[in-house]
Amino acid sequence: MVNDKNIKIQSNQKFSAASLGYFVRLPLTQHNLALATLLTKMQGNASESYPDPAMIAARFSELYSFRFEAAPQLFGKELVISYLVDFVEPQEILDPDYNYREIMETFIDLVTNPLLVAKNLELSQRQLRDEYQELVAQPNNQALIDFFNYWYQDQPDYAASFLGPIEEIEAATVQDVRRFFDSLESCPSCLLGQAYDARQVARLANEGLDASGLSLAFPMSDLAIAAPDLRFAKAAEQGNQQAQLFLGYGYKALPNLADLACGTVLREYLTGEQSSRLFAKVREEKGAAYAVESNWYADNSLFLINAGLDPGKVELTEQIIAKEMQMVADGRIDPGLLKQSKQALVNRQLINQDSSAWLLARKIRYALHENYEGFNFAQAVKAVTSKDLANFVKNLYLNESYVLK
Amino acid sequence: MIRPNIVKKTFPSGFKAQVILKPGFNQRFFGIIVDFGSSDPQPVPGLAHFLEHKLFASQEGDLSLEFEKLGSDVNAFTSFNETMYYASGVKNVGPTIDLLFKLVGEPFFTKENVEQEIPIIQQELAMYQDEPDWVLGDSLLRAVYGDSNLAIDVAGTKESIASVTSGMLLATYEENYVAEKLSFVACGDFSENQVKTIMRQAKTLSETYFKPGKGAKRSKPLPFKAGQDLVLPSQGVPLFALEVSLPNFKKVLASQDLAQILLEIMLESKLGSMSTWFAGMRQKQLLNQPLQISVNTTRQGNYVMILGTSQDAEKVIAELKKQLQADQLFAGREMDGFFDLLKRSWLAQTIRGLDHLPAFSVELAEESLDGEDIFAMTKKIQAMSFADYQAFCLDLWQGCGISTAYLAQGQED
Numbered sequence: 001m002v003n004d005k006n007i008k009i010q011s012n013q014k015f016s017a018a019s020l021g022y023f024v025r026l027p028l029t030q031h032n033l034a035l036a037t038l039l040t041k042m043q044g045n046a047s048e049s050y051p052d053p054a055m056i057a058a059r060f061s062e063l064y065s066f067r068f069e070a071a072p073q074l075f076g077k078e079l080v081i082s083y084l085v086d087f088v089e090p091q092e093i094l095d096p097d098y099n100y101r102e103i104m105e106t107f108i109d110l111v112t113n114p115l116l117v118a119k120n121l122e123l124s125q126r127q128l129r130d131e132y133q134e135l136v137a138q139p140n141n142q143a144l145i146d147f148f149n150y151w152y153q154d155q156p157d158y159a160a161s162f163l164g165p166i167e168e169i170e171a172a173t174v175q176d177v178r179r180f181f182d183s184l185e186s187c188p189s190c191l192l193g194q195a196y197d198a199r200q201v202a203r204l205a206n207e208g209l210d211a212s213g214l215s216l217a218f219p220m221s222d223l224a225i226a227a228p229d230l231r232f233a234k235a236a237e238q239g240n241q242q243a244q245l246f247l248g249y250g251y252k253a254l255p256n257l258a259d260l261a262c263g264t265v266l267r268e269y270l271t272g273e274q275s276s277r278l279f280a281k282v283r284e285e286k287g288a289a290y291a292v293e294s295n296w297y298a299d300n301s302l303f304l305i306n307a308g309l310d311p312g313k314v315e316l317t318e319q320i321i322a323k324e325m326q327m328v329a330d331g332r333i334d335p336g337l338l339k340q341s342k343q344a345l346v347n348r349q350l351i352n353q354d355s356s357a358w359l360l361a362r363k364i365r366y367a368l369h370e371n372y373e374g375f376n377f378a379q380a381v382k383a384v385t386s387k388d389l390a391n392f393v394k395n396l397y398l399n400e401s402y403v404l405k
Numbered sequence: 406m407i408r409p410n411i412v413k414k415t416f417p418s419g420f421k422a423q424v425i426l427k428p429g430f431n432q433r434f435f436g437i438i439v440d441f442g443s444s445d446p447q448p449v450p451g452l453a454h455f456l457e458h459k460l461f462a463s464q465e466g467d468l469s470l471e472f473e474k475l476g477s478d479v480n481a482f483t484s485f486n487e488t489m490y491y492a493s494g495v496k497n498v499g500p501t502i503d504l505l506f507k508l509v510g511e512p513f514f515t516k517e518n519v520e521q522e523i524p525i526i527q528q529e530l531a532m533y534q535d536e537p538d539w540v541l542g543d544s545l546l547r548a549v550y551g552d553s554n555l556a557i558d559v560a561g562t563k564e565s566i567a568s569v570t571s572g573m574l575l576a577t578y579e580e581n582y583v584a585e586k587l588s589f590v591a592c593g594d595f596s597e598n599q600v601k602t603i604m605r606q607a608k609t610l611s612e613t614y615f616k617p618g619k620g621a622k623r624s625k626p627l628p629f630k631a632g633q634d635l636v637l638p639s640q641g642v643p644l645f646a647l648e649v650s651l652p653n654f655k656k657v658l659a660s661q662d663l664a665q666i667l668l669e670i671m672l673e674s675k676l677g678s679m680s681t682w683f684a685g686m687r688q689k690q691l692l693n694q695p696l697q698i699s700v701n702t703t704r705q706g707n708y709v710m711i712l713g714t715s716q717d718a719e720k721v722i723a724e725l726k727k728q729l730q731a732d733q734l735f736a737g738r739e740m741d742g743f744f745d746l747l748k749r750s751w752l753a754q755t756i757r758g759l760d761h762l763p764a765f766s767v768e769l770a771e772e773s774l775d776g777e778d779i780f781a782m783t784k785k786i787q788a789m790s791f792a793d794y795q796a797f798c799l800d801l802w803q804g805c806g807i808s809t810a811y812l813a814q815g816q817e818d
Contacts (some may be wrong), residue, residue: 014429015760016407053687057678061746065753088753092407124691131715137537137641241531273470273478284467287524290532308532310524340473347476350431350495354762 006190008363009198012089012356019086019356020193020201022111023183023207023364025218028079029157033072033164035180038172039114040070041124043083048113053123056110056249064088064095068110075368076223076299077158080186083111084360089196090114096153108208116178125170132166132304140308142396143244143404150234151302151400158225158300189213192363194356212261224254225349227301233401242308243405247321250399251301261380262392263296263303269389270294270305270324271333275337278305281320288313303396311405318401329393333386343373345381408760411769412600419585419619420611421773424600425592427762433593433761434503436491437509438770440588441581443487444555444705446461446624448573451526451561455485455569456578458526460490460508462518468508477501479508481604483559485703487771493763498599502606509587510614512578514571522569530560537640537812538712545646548633554626555705566747566766583620584611589775592766626652627705631806634722636813645718645811647711647725653803654707658785661702662777664801666751666786668700671798674743675728681739682728691721698721718811726809731802748786755783 012018025159026032050056060066067086072079085107090099127365136142143159152159163169189211227250255263270278279291292307309317327333352358366372410426443453460481461468472479477494490509492501517581533539539558546556560566589607657664676682678695686692699711715721727733758765772779 016756017760052684053557054679054681054684058746061750065757068773086757088756092756093752123687123693126690130693133642133721134537134714139535166641218509241534242528273473275473278754284521287521287528289528290525308535310528310531340476343476344473344478347495350491354430354432354760356760 001368003205004217005209006188007202007209007214008190008192009192009202009205011058011198012194012196015356016092017194017356018195018201019084019088019360020191020195021085021116021360021364022106022189023218023367024081024187024189024193024213025078025220025368026081026184026187028074028077030077030160030165031168033074033160034168035172035177036072036079037128037163038121038124038169038287039181040072040081041066041128042116042177043110043114043118044051044069045124046120046256046295047110048359049109049113051115055108059094059106063106064093064098066103066106068107070110075224077364078220078223078368080364080368082364083107083275086356100204104201104204107381108205112209114181115352116174116181117176121174121177125172128163132163135162137239139238139242139244140306142238143246143306143402145359146234146404147235147246147304147400147402148247150232150402151228151230154228154325185211185213186216187213188216188218190218190367192367197393209257218367220368221370223369224299224301225336226254227251227399229306229395230399235403235405238320240405243311243314243403245304245309245317246304246306246400246402247318247398248400249303249305249325249396249401251303252395252397255301257375257380258388259392260298261377262297262384262388264345265338265342265384266303266328266389266392267296268345269295269328269338272341272344275340277324277334277337278321281324282307286313286320288317314403322398325393325396328392331386331390333389335386338386338389342381342384346378349378365382412604413773414604414608416584417612417615418609418615420607420615421588421814422604422607423563423588423590423594423609423769423773424603425590425613425722425766425769426595427592428594428612430594431495431671432493432762433495433498433595434491434493434502434591434766435505436489436590436766436770437505438487438489438588438590438767438774439509439582439669440487440586440774441620442484442488443484443559444660444703445552445581446621447554447577447600449561449568450554450557451559451565452569452573452577453488453527455522455566456559456574457481457483457488457490458522459514459519459574460512461505462513463511463798464513468504470514472501473506479505481634485701485705487774489600489767489770491763491767491802498595498603499606502603503610506610506614509582510610512575514574516571519569519571523569526560527563528568530558530566533558533560536741537642538646540637540640540808541712542710543811544635544637544647545633545808548635548810549629549631549648549650549708549808550627550706551630553627553705555703561702568580580621582615583618585616586620586774587611588770589616589683590766590773592762606767624704626707629706631808633808635810636814637810639814640812642789643714643716643812643814645713645715645722646809647722648729648808649709649729650806651707651709651801652805653800654702654801657797659775660782660785661775662772662779663785664698665702665799666782667797668709668795668801670744670747670751670794671734672698672700672711673732674740676711676725677745679743679746681737686721686724691724716814719734722809722811726807729807731799734798734802744791744794751786752783755779
């Protein structure tokens with residue numbers, strides 16, 4: 001912490017590039033997501049100091065392929081605007097004009113001095129329209145959008161899975177974006193990351209970032225959204241080569257830390273590796289799919305299983321999944337596979353520590369969830385027993401089945 | 406840039422091995438690369454990729470499961486001229502290497518296990534075919550290179566996948582999986598003793614599994630039909646593609662990779678988000694997003710692929726064609742300054758690459774097959790003058806042919 005601001009930079013002794021993230025937290029609503037998407041797109045295109053995308057691109061090259069990425073991220077009921085920067089450590093390059101001051105000034109300029117003018121707004125709106133068009137043209141994305149729209153049909157503020165409502169993005173004015181940007185000043189924020197000379201980077205950040213939100217409490221205690229009670233099946237036709245199957249299981253309570261570990265172990269047990277239960281049954285035995293995935297959205301109390309399938313094998317796959325879930329709930333769990341799944345997660349956790357992007361992503365997760373402080377994920381995974389896994393699955397109920405053909 | 410310590414050997418059989426040392430990293434990465442891929446000659450399109458899938462089969466069952474028991478992840482990929490098998494984990498170095506050599510070196514193809522794989526690979530192909538840009542790339546490459554392996558998807562076609570037999574797989578395997586066409590890479594935090602042990606193990610295992618020899622003859626570049634302009638049915642996105650066939654593509658300063666990078670720098674300078682041309686296209690609202698530009702180098706043909714989206718693709722294609730005429734490539738004063746800027750970007754990307762063990766290992770494995778050296782190349786680029794760069798690019802561009810395709814708007818398939 002620097003001067004009681006939420007600035008925490010660790011020393012980077014391992015990677016040739018430093019990585020930092022400035023994060024601003026606000027409630028998730030459709031409106032906030034649409035404007036956050038639009039604002040961050042505008043910030044990636046231009047700033048007061050670099051008023052044209054070509055100038056920004058040239059500046060990034062001048063700073064040795066400086067990487068800046070601004071986008072909203074969703075965590076349950078909250079939306080976090082993330083400004084990520086990744087740059088080669090100056091000590092790797094013998095150029096006196098390439099130093100932390102130059103780098104931090106550019107980063108802070110991009111974050112704090114957006115060019116909020118009509119020309120930039122319109123360009124960003126056109127870009128987002130194109131991105132949206134490309135996104136929904138991919139059947140798995142369209143199916144995910146449809147799935148969440150049904151899942152949160154009674155809480156539409158939580159439904160958007162990608163950019164936010166494109167109509168609201170297209171209708172926004174410069175004044176709307178300006179108002180939204182000004183409101184961020186007082187939203188809780190933090191700067192996290194790692195750089196070789198952490199002290200110097202923290203000092204430069206402290207000098208350049210003065211939002212009042214940097215002194216507010218960043219962690220939240222009630223991020224998670226309870227699963228709705230839907231229990232329905234929906235389908236749509238698009239004429240694709242593959243059918244997209246999405247099975248959403250709701251969790252009956254708000255997940256705690258032990259549930260976080262259990263859901264992750266279940267994901268690994270069902271679809272993490274080639275020997276995982278669903279991978280073996282759906283792909284290897286039935287040849288119904290190239291891959292089967294599952295995800296544990298703990299902040300949404302949602303365990304989601306999905307696959308791109310041979311359209312003629314959708315029902316068969318649904319039956320296999322239902323049977324496997326029932327087997328776990330009944331405690332009929334392969335002990336060898338469970339042990340292997342837990343070990344795989346622990347190993348992956350170690351390997352992930354070789355990625356600076358993953359370390360930064362973990363930092364923001366821990367900073368945001370009040371109860372994560374001191375939580376040892378690897379230990380929690382190791383502690384999961386067959387009984388825990390069975391109890392976890394007993395708390396899941398098939399809430400939504402969606403097929404896009 | 407601090408160059409990592411790399412130990413390299415070529416064994417008497419012609420098999421190559423290298424160990425890259427990355428102190429402080431938890432991951433240990435191992436790979437075997439084969440100098441044979443989807444566009445090389447093979448009985449039916451997609452066979453190299455089918456082989457990649459089916460080498461995971463063994464008499465005892467699926468070898469992936471054995472890797473998983475060791476706590477290692479295993480996977481493979483097929484590209485135009487290479488197939489690579491790789492595994493990674495945090496421990497069990499020796500057993501993982503043993504298993505990786507067994508995977509690549511001990512084929513087990515049966516009628517049953519081949520038939521079982523057919524629907525899985527067909528689903529993989531179907532997954533790609535649902536991507537809106539798949540039709541565009543497939544149609545354009547087939548128009549230029551015919552129904553050759555270079556043009557057809559890496560996975561093959563639904564029909565060619567269905568026609569694969571265990572006999573075809575074995576014959577193709579024996580022809581291509583020979584010592585001189587194989588290279589092993591290990592990367593991680595290894596002690597000096599571990600390096601020696603890994604090298605001994607690689608030598609012994611390569612002698613056990615792979616017969617010496619050069620394998621199948623290398624094929625020559627394919628003929629191409631330039632000047633193809635296609636309008637394809639709508640896929641819901643206004644995508645377009647432009648392909649430039651490069652018959653004069655060759656090594657620059659003894660390096661094919663260097664030639665590829667120089668062209669990438671030239672095209673990024675000319676058409677990328679910094680360029681005056683792109684700013685003009687954005688101003689006219691013809692392009693909103695940067696183009697995706699790649700230079701693809703294969704034994705069967707070398708080509709540039711440019712992909713983008715535009716509400717008026719026809720106009721953008723016409724503009725691109727003008728810009729890509731040889732006399733226009735270096736028109737404009739900005740090209741000189743951009744060369745210096747993009748040299749910086751290239752250096753930075755190389756430095757960053759050192760932190761990503763799998764990608765860096767794959768890069769070095771590919772280089773070992775091609776006799777390339779990324780560090781020497783980086784030095785050459787940094788030292789190169791603008792005049793030399795310009796002369797090299799113009800030479801590589803000689804005799805090129807341009808073809809295009811776009812997805813019409815509003816015409817549903």
